[in-house]
Amino acid sequence: MFKLLISKLFTSEPSCQDVDGFLADYMEGVLDEETVADFDSHVAKCKMCMQYFEQYKQTVRLTSTAKVEIPEELVSQTLTFIQQNIRR
Numbered sequence: 001m002f003k004l005l006i007s008k009l010f011t012s013e014p015s016c017q018d019v020d021g022f023l024a025d026y027m028e029g030v031l032d033e034e035t036v037a038d039f040d041s042h043v044a045k046c047k048m049c050m051q052y053f054e055q056y057k058q059t060v061r062l063t064s065t066a067k068v069e070i071p072e073e074l075v076s077q078t079l080t081f082i083q084q085n086i087r088r
């Protein structure tokens with residue numbers, strides 16, 4: 001029983017914290033397929049991560065399409081703000 005629990009723990013999907021850690025790599029497309037699949041399946045089911053992910057994508061899109069260069073500090077401040085407001 002205990003062994004089962006342990007193995008379950010290691011094969012379980014990523015936690016919200018893991019997803020948060022993966023996000024930057026995910027956006028850069030450097031994650032392996034398996035991790036991307038885990039990421040996607042978690043985000044698809046977790047409303048909090050989905051919101052966070054959407055906000056993150058929007059921020060990245062905004063900064064990459066902006067004609068004016070946005071200071072990196074502002075970007076990280078925005079992301080921190082989003083993070084603090086969605087994840088408590």
Ligand SMILES: [Zn+2]
Binds near residue numbers: 015
């Ligand atoms: Zn989550």
